[in-house]
Amino acid sequence: MTDSTSNIDYKNLGFNYVKTKCFVMYKWSDGKWDLGKLYDDTNINIHIMSGIFHYGQSLFEGLKAFRSKNDDILVCNSNASAERMQFGCHRILIPEVSTKMFNNAIDKTLLNNLEFFPPYDSEGCMYIRPFIFASGVKLGLGPSTEFTFIVLVNPVGKYYNRKIKCKVIENYDRSAPLGVGNIKMGGNYAADMLPSIESKKGGYDIALYLDAKEHRYIEEFSTSNFVAIDKDGCYVTPKSNSILKGNTNSLLRMLAKDRGIKVKVREIDFNEIKTFQEICACGTAVVLSPIKSITRGNETYDVPEFNILKSLKNDLLQIQKGDKKDKYNIIRCLPTTSVI
Ligand code: COI
Numbered sequence: 001m002t003d004s005t006s007n008i009d010y011k012n013l014g015f016n017y018v019k020t021k022c023f024v025m026y027k028w029s030d031g032k033w034d035l036g037k038l039y040d041d042t043n044i045n046i047h048i049m050s051g052i053f054h055y056g057q058s059l060f061e062g063l064k065a066f067r068s069k070n071d072d073i074l075v076c077n078s079n080a081s082a083e084r085m086q087f088g089c090h091r092i093l094i095p096e097v098s099t100k101m102f103n104n105a106i107d108k109t110l111l112n113n114l115e116f117f118p119p120y121d122s123e124g125c126m127y128i129r130p131f132i133f134a135s136g137v138k139l140g141l142g143p144s145t146e147f148t149f150i151v152l153v154n155p156v157g158k159y160y161n162r163k164i165k166c167k168v169i170e171n172y173d174r175s176a177p178l179g180v181g182n183i184k185m186g187g188n189y190a191a192d193m194l195p196s197i198e199s200k201k202g203g204y205d206i207a208l209y210l211d212a213k214e215h216r217y218i219e220e221f222s223t224s225n226f227v228a229i230d231k232d233g234c235y236v237t238p239k240s241n242s243i244l245k246g247n248t249n250s251l252l253r254m255l256a257k258d259r260g261i262k263v264k265v266r267e268i269d270f271n272e273i274k275t276f277q278e279i280c281a282c283g284t285a286v287v288l289s290p291i292k293s294i295t296r297g298n299e300t301y302d303v304p305e306f307n308i309l310k311s312l313k314n315d316l317l318q319i320q321k322g323d324k325k326d327k328y329n330i331i332r333c334l335p336t337t338s339v340i
Pocket residue numbers: 061062063222223224283284285286
């Protein structure tokens with residue numbers, strides 16, 4: 001933990017907490033959001049009867065900003081992130097944050113923490129963590145009367161620093177078919193902690209969940225979406241109502257189509273796994289992290305390659321860093337001369 005830039009080794013960041021200069025916080029009460037303010041004290045005052053503590057009414061997001069060769073700040077895909085949070089807000093009765101407010105909050109936080117921004121040539125970037133939660137006081141079950149929306153930024157490097165070994169989870173489910181697995185609720189990640197820690201004890205880096213009804217179809221990894229290249233060279237990723245809509249996954253599908261790679265979003269029977277040439281964990285934090293092997297029970301499948309997905313990962317990184325034209329309009333370039 002640090003709040004001094006001089007201690008930061010930008011070339012070896014990993015995915016760890018770094019205290020930056022400030023964050024932005026907005027409050028919702030009487031039916032509207034306030035104008036938000038910057039704070040530097042990371043301890044905030046919350047009532048012990050707040051809905052977040054008892055009924056788990058909260059959502060978070062993850063997105064990234066990059067420094068270009070000319071030192072511009074490039075924010076990647078923030079509109080999609082705002083929309084995903086809005087979708088979650090509807091499901092668990094949190095007042096929506098408009099895309100404009102979401103983007104303003106991000107820009108304000110980034111521009112006021114520029115001294116913590118990893119340089120262009122460091123392989124690092126700025127991870128942006130917006131989150132929203134019930135901060136109103138209520139004992140009975142029901143939506144809160146006050147909410148808090150915060151955006152903080154944290155310089156990061158790689159989430160996984162090697163090819164990952166995966167374990168299929170058999171004795172726990174991540175989410176129910178009509179549950180909340182399709183929104184970015186903190187509780188979904190809490191549900192994964194025990195299965196993940198148990199598989200880590202067995203030497204595995206990541207857990208893979210199957211559908212809760214039949215334990216037959218692939219759903220997603222603990223941290224991220226599942227993507228693969230099948231025997232015909234197609235990009236495949238699961239279709240399911242109980243997994244998170246992956247924003248990185250959506251971008252990669254566009255890039256795949258551009259390279260003439262066929263994209264299939266469909267149910268994936270676990271038995272097909274042995275026909276996949278490449279498998280990756282895909283998400284904002286993990287980007288595209290290659291899976292080395294997948295173990296279910298006593299059987300292990302060694303994934304042979306990381307070629308097509310590697311080239312898609314490079315395409316994405318080049319766009320994110322401003323080295324390749326952004327024809328999809330996913331990047332917002334911030335003028336670093338004016339601090340807002
Ligand atoms: C992200 O990829 O941004 C996430 O929120 C996943 C989390 C496990 C780090």
